[in-house]
Amino acid sequence: xxxxxxxxxxxxxxxxxxxxxxxxxxxxxxxxxxxxxxxxxxxxxxxxxxxxxxxxxxxxxxxxxxxxxxxxxxxxxxxxxxxxxxxxxxxxxxxxxxxxxxxxxxxxxxxxxxxxxxxxxxxxxxxxxxxxxxxxxxxxxxxxxxxxxxxxxxxxxxxxxxxxxxxxxxxxxxxxxxxxxxxxxxxxxxxxxxxxxxxxxxxxxxxxxxxxxxxxxxxxxxxxxxxxxxxxxxxxxxxxxxxxxxxxxxxxxxxxxxxxxxxxxxxxxxxxxxxxxxxxxxxxxxxxxxxxxxxxxxxxxxxxxxxxxxxxxxxxxxxxxxxxxxxxxxxxxxxxxxxxxxxxxxxxxxxxxxxxxxxxxxxxxxxxxxxxxxxxxxxxxxxxxxxxxxxxxxxxxxxxxxxxxxxxxxxxxxxxxxxxxxxxxxx
Amino acid sequence: xxxxxxxxxxxxxxxxxxxxxxxxxxxxxxxxxxxxxxxxxxxxxxxxxxxxxxxxxxxxxxxxxxxxxxxxxxxxxxxxxxxxxxxxxxxxxxxxxxxxxxxxxxxxxxxxxxxxxxxxxxxxxxxxxxxxxxxxxxxxxxxxxxxxxxxxxxxxxxxxxxxxxxxxxxxxxxxxxxxxxxxxxxxxxxxxxxxxxxxxxxxxxxxxxxxx
Numbered sequence: 012x013x014x015x016x017x018x019x020x021x022x023x024x025x026x027x028x029x030x031x032x033x034x035x036x037x038x039x040x041x042x043x044x045x046x047x048x049x050x051x052x053x054x055x056x057x058x059x060x061x062x063x064x065x066x067x068x069x070x071x072x073x074x075x076x077x078x079x080x081x082x083x084x085x086x087x088x089x090x091x092x093x094x095x096x097x098x099x100x101x102x103x104x105x106x107x108x109x110x111x112x113x114x115x116x117x118x119x120x121x122x123x124x125x126x127x128x129x130x131x132x133x134x135x136x137x138x139x140x141x142x143x144x145x146x147x148x149x150x151x152x153x154x155x156x157x158x159x160x161x162x163x164x165x166x167x168x169x170x171x172x173x174x175x176x177x178x179x180x181x182x183x184x185x186x187x188x189x190x191x192x193x194x195x196x197x198x199x200x201x202x203x204x205x206x207x208x209x210x211x212x213x214x215x216x217x218x219x220x221x222x223x224x225x226x227x228x229x230x231x232x233x234x235x236x237x238x239x240x241x242x243x244x245x246x247x248x249x250x251x252x253x254x255x256x257x258x259x260x261x262x263x264x265x266x267x268x269x270x271x272x273x274x275x276x277x278x279x280x281x282x283x284x285x286x287x288x289x290x291x292x293x294x295x296x297x298x299x300x301x302x303x304x305x306x307x308x309x310x311x312x313x314x315x316x317x318x319x320x321x322x323x324x325x326x327x328x329x330x331x332x333x334x335x336x337x338x339x340x341x342x343x344x345x346x347x348x349x350x351x352x353x354x355x356x357x358x359x360x361x362x363x364x365x366x367x368x369x370x371x372x373x374x375x376x377x378x379x380x381x382x383x384x385x386x387x388x389x390x391x392x393x394x395x396x397x398x399x400x401x402x403x404x405x406x407x408x409x410x411x412x413x414x415x416x417x418x419x420x421x422x423x424x425x426x427x428x429x430x431x432x433x434x435x436x437x438x
Numbered sequence: 439x440x441x442x443x444x445x446x447x448x449x450x451x452x453x454x455x456x457x458x459x460x461x462x463x464x465x466x467x468x469x470x471x472x473x474x475x476x477x478x479x480x481x482x483x484x485x486x487x488x489x490x491x492x493x494x495x496x497x498x499x500x501x502x503x504x505x506x507x508x509x510x511x512x513x514x515x516x517x518x519x520x521x522x523x524x525x526x527x528x529x530x531x532x533x534x535x536x537x538x539x540x541x542x543x544x545x546x547x548x549x550x551x552x553x554x555x556x557x558x559x560x561x562x563x564x565x566x567x568x569x570x571x572x573x574x575x576x577x578x579x580x581x582x583x584x585x586x587x588x589x590x591x592x593x594x595x596x597x598x599x600x601x602x603x604x605x606x607x608x609x610x611x612x613x614x615x616x617x618x619x620x621x622x623x624x625x626x627x628x629x630x631x632x633x634x635x636x637x638x639x640x641x642x643x644x645x646x647x648x649x650x
Contacts, residue, residue, distance in 0.1 A: 031473040032631045038468060039624040042571045044562075045503040045510070059570035068571065079464075081616045088617065090573035118503045120514070121625055122491060122632025283639060286477030296479070309650055337481045337640030344650060358502065361641050 018094040021073055021135045027247075028131050029074075036123045037074045040064050046125065049118035051365050052108060055387045060105040063115035067128035069102045070135065099139055106132040107143055108381050110372060112330035112365035133245030142244055143375045150240040150249045157256070158236040159374070160204045167235040170207050174215045181219070189218055190229040192264070198228035199266040200300075201237040201257060203274035205406040213406070216433035217272060217300055223436050224304075224312045228270075234260035237277040243371030247288060254285035261295050268296045270303055273427050275331030275369065275405035282336065299332060301404055301428060305341035308348060319435040320350040325398035326428070327356065327389065327412060328363035329405030342404055342428050349435035350400075356392045364388040366403075368411025383418050386411060390419035401425045443601030450604055453611040460615030465623060473631075480638045487637010491629045495642070510561065513554040520551015521583065524590035528607065545594035552587040555580055575617040583619070586610045 046063040047053045053061040060066070075082035076091040086092065111126040119125070136142050137150075149159035156163070168191070175189045190196065200221065206213045221228045234256055241250030261269045271278040282297040307313045326346055332338045339360050346353045356363065367385035372378060389412070393401055401416070401423040403409055412425045498504040504511040527544040530536050536544070559580045562568045589603030614620065621628075636642045 029471055031469065031471045031627075032635075034468050034471045035624055035628050035631060038464075039621045039628045041618050041621050042562075042568075042573070042576050043510075043514070044565075044568050044571060045501075045507070047567055048503060048506055057567065059567060062567060062571055065571050085616070088573070088575050088578070090575075116632060118501055119632075120496070121621065122629040124632065124635075283476065283478045287474070290477070292477050292479070334641060335639070339641065348650060361636070362502065 015093055015095050017096050017099060017139065018073070018077065020138060021094055021099070022077055024135045024138050025070065025073060025131060028134065032124065033127055033131065034074075036067075036125075036127055037071050039121050040067065040071065040123055041121070043120060046115035046119055046123075049115045051112075051114070051367055051388045052110075052381070052385045055384045056381070060108065063109075063125040063129075064123075066105045066109055066132070067123075067125040069106060070128050070132040073135075099136060099141055102132055102136060103141055103143070106136060107146070107371070107375060108378055110330065110365050110367060110369035110385075112369055113334050114330070114362070114365055117334070117361055130242075130245040133243070134247070135245075137244045137246050143371075143377065145376065146240065146243055146371050146374050149371075149374050150244045150246060153236075153238065153240045154249055154252050157234070158204045159238050159240050160208060160236075162204045162207060162236060164232055164235070167207065168232060170211060170214075171230065174211055174218060177215055178218055178222070182222070187222070192232050193229035194264050196227045196229040196264060196266055198226055198268045198270050198303075199234075199261050199264055200228055200230055200270045200272070201234060201277075202230075202272040203238045203277055203406050204236040205238070205410065206272055206274065207235070210406060210409060210427065212430055213273060213409075213427040216427065216429035219433040219436065220300070220304055220307075220313065220429060224307045229264060229266070231260050231264065237271050237274055237281065239277055239280040240371070240374075242276050242280050242284075243374070250280065250284070251288045254281060254288060257281060258285070258289070258293060266295055268298055268303075269293075270298050270300055272300055273332075273404040273406060273409075273429060275329035275336070275407060278338070279331040279335045299336070299338050299341075299404070301332075301338055301341045301345060304429070304432060305344055308345065313432075314437045315345075315349040315432065315435040316437045317349055317351045317435060320400070320431050321352075322350075322400045323352040323354055323396070323398040324350045324400040324402055324431065325354045325356055325393060325396040326359075327366055327393070327401060327403040327408055328359060328361075329403055329408045330363070330365050330369055332404050333363060334361045338404070342402075345428060345432055346402060349432050354396045354398050356396055364392055366408050366411045366415065368407045368414075369405075373407055373410055382411070383414060386415040386418070390415050390421060393421055393423060394419075399423055400431075402428050402431055404428045439598060439601055442605065446601050446604035446608060449608055450611075453608040457611040457614050461620070461623065464615055464620060468624070468627075476635070476638060480640075482637050482640030482642065484634045484638040487635070487642050488630050488633035490637065490642050491633025492626070495633075496629075510558070513557045513561075516550045516554030517558060517583070518551075520547050520549075520554060520587055523547035524551060524587055527590060527594065528603075541594045545591055548587045548591035548594060552584055552591060555584045555587060559584065579613065579617050579619050582606075582610045582613050 113126045116124050153159045179187045239253045278299045366389045372382045585606040589606035592599045593603040
């Protein structure tokens with residue numbers, strides 16, 4: 012069977028990723044449709060392009076057409092046709108209007124990971140040069156400049172100097188210094204550029220937590236952005252390049268642990284996926300700041316006074332921290348310890364509704380309307396708790412939740428968990 | 439009827455061989471892709487994740503979708519239970535005859551399965567969102583299952599219709615390796631992979647203390 016050039020290129024990307032899990036997910040879907048209402052995008056706008064298995068069918072149909080006997084000899088039975096340029100154009104909206112939150116996997120009777128197929132579809136589109144331009148640009152900047160937002164070393168150092176001054180004032184200690192490039196430290200802390208540029212108070216809170224715990228830690232002036240846009244593009248090469256930079260810097264500094272800030276996808280990428288991209292175990296531990304803070308509170312290295320945060324607080328589980336990362340109970344224990352009234356949303360933990368800010372959505376302004384509409388389920392969840400403070404542990408979620416608070420007039424203050432913690436720290 | 443019984447007796451082994459051969463081939467293609475264990479240090483137990491995934495996580499109250507669509511859940515369960523018992527009925531008849539008292543039970547099981555499958559077929563055909571994700575395979579697979587369940591139901595009541603039932607079984611066996619019914623084998627692989635990853639990452643770990 013003759014293949015089009017488009018199909019040939021797409022198959023090269025697909026074949027490089029085909030393993031037992033992906034092949035199983037491509038083969039096993041029964042189109043039962045139960046994933047539809049598990050998706051916040053579909054719930055907000057019930058159209059076909061938002062049904063998770065419809066999105067996954069993009070790449071599934073390529074697999075079936077070119078890799079299965081039924082697809083080759085009876086394509087009409089499975090509704091297949093040859094892959095061409097126009098078909099790829101049709102993929103862009105369904106595939107990139109997805110946060111890859113994997114809530115549909117939890118609901119799927121077969122446990123199918125639609126996000127794995129959507130990531131593959133994104134990889135095919137990126138390879139064909141059809142990914143949204145801003146997302147591609149951020150991926151390029153990540154590789155070339157070390158930050159998707161173009162944050163330079165000088166800007167980073169400038170921002171950290173400002174945070175240092177703030178902390179000197181807070182601690183009433185003119186000698187306090189934020190450690191940078193300290194070889195032999197135990198911990199390398201890598202923040203995300205969104206936090207540095209938009210939520211420096213979150214980074215300040217992390218520094219305060221390290222200081223209070225008496226930790227041996229450092230930042231890096233050459234590796235200061237843990238964001239990994241390769242994940243959003245489905246581009247393994249970009250993912251590997253960014254992860255390798257983090258790993259090499261950790262090795263150079265000789266740290267035992269790399270701690271990611273409250274950045275969901277970055278934690279997932281470095282903690283769970285980087286070892287597989289590079290096909291080697293990492294020579295250090297990777298932890299989210301909340302995992303470490305949780306350990307320190309349990310050990311008595313940090314003490315918290317809940318009366319410092321008297322307002323009712325609710326917590327949004329970032330998909331990449333919770334459902335995809337396994338940091339589930341840590342933020343709950345921390346919030347219960349540092350606030351007077353912690354209220355759970357329903358549903359929560361691995362069944363939590365995605366806020367709509369993940370999957371690179373914030374870097375695709377052409378989909379802003381869809382992104383805001385998709386947060387409807389989350390807005391309802393937040394509203395029903397009656398909380399006035401909304402805590403989360405991911406900078407992308409933070410951005411989206413702030414937007415949702417304005418858009419749906421929720422009247423909640425959006426903060427990071429570390430900010431609440433830092434506010435409640437006692438000597 | 440006798441001619442049909444005779445002819446289907448002749449053809450059935452070939453249909454079975456076709457089905458088994460292609461199923462083995464298709465499964466070999468899937469399995470040869472290979473599985474690499476995630477290299478990130480585990481946070482939870484993969485074994486517990488798999489166990490949970492194959493058991494409690496499928497209970498109706500564990501999923502939003504079943505709460506929102508209880509009839510779909512019931513139909514799905516009814517259809518699969520009906521298929522399982524009808525196949526059991528067929529297999530048992532190969533080696534011995536079922537006692538008379540059991541025949542109405544199999545008839546009811548096949549009927550429940552048939553009605554459930556019909557309900558899912560109608561849902562697929564009438565709901566716009568189901569239509570958008572459906573292919574001919576989705577309808578044909580369901581229709582062949584319905585036919586097989588109808589054959590089982592009628593044969594449980596009227597044993598002389600065995601030839602008709604065997605014909606439906608032949609059609610089903612010929613189709614199974616070609617379309618989506620293949621999920622009957624991959625169901626266990628897929629759910630195990632789900633449990634493995636979520637368990638390993640500690641996502642499904644609900645045994646942790648919730649306070650200090």
